[in-house]
Amino acid sequence: MEDKEKILEQSMDELAETLSTVNDRTLLRDFLKALLTPQEYKAVASRWALVRLLDQGMTQRKISEALGLSLCKITRGSREMKKEDSPFQKMIDICKNL
Numbered sequence: 557m558e559d560k561e562k563i564l565e566q567s568m569d570e571l572a573e574t575l576s577t578v579n580d581r582t583l584l585r586d587f588l589k590a591l592l593t594p595q596e597y598k599a600v601a602s603r604w605a606l607v608r609l610l611d612q613g614m615t616q617r618k619i620s621e622a623l624g625l626s627l628c629k630i631t632r633g634s635r636e637m638k639k640e641d642s643p644f645q646k647m648i649d650i651c652k653n654l
Contacts, residue, residue, distance in 0.1 A: 588600070602623050602624075602625060603629075603633065605623055606619050606623060606625060606629070606630055606633050607633050607636075607637060607644050607648060608648065608651075609622070609623075610630070610633060610634055610637060611637070611645075611648050616630045616631065616634065
């Protein structure tokens, strides 16, 4: 079991490193569509949309209505954004500076 976890962590490190070097938006989108199932792709897109909407000040109830997500998922995103050194907030800040 430890070997499996080590392999998965190394794979994610490699993937993160590779993705961080790609400047081709179309290639990245095509890669994500090929890597993820349609359901996973939609889930990732909706999670990013929900943190962006939270950052813009939209209420959790309005986000739930707009994206069809449970309040539980939205609350989790909100909690993650409030954490010190939040990766969500760091990525939002990067997005704002593009």
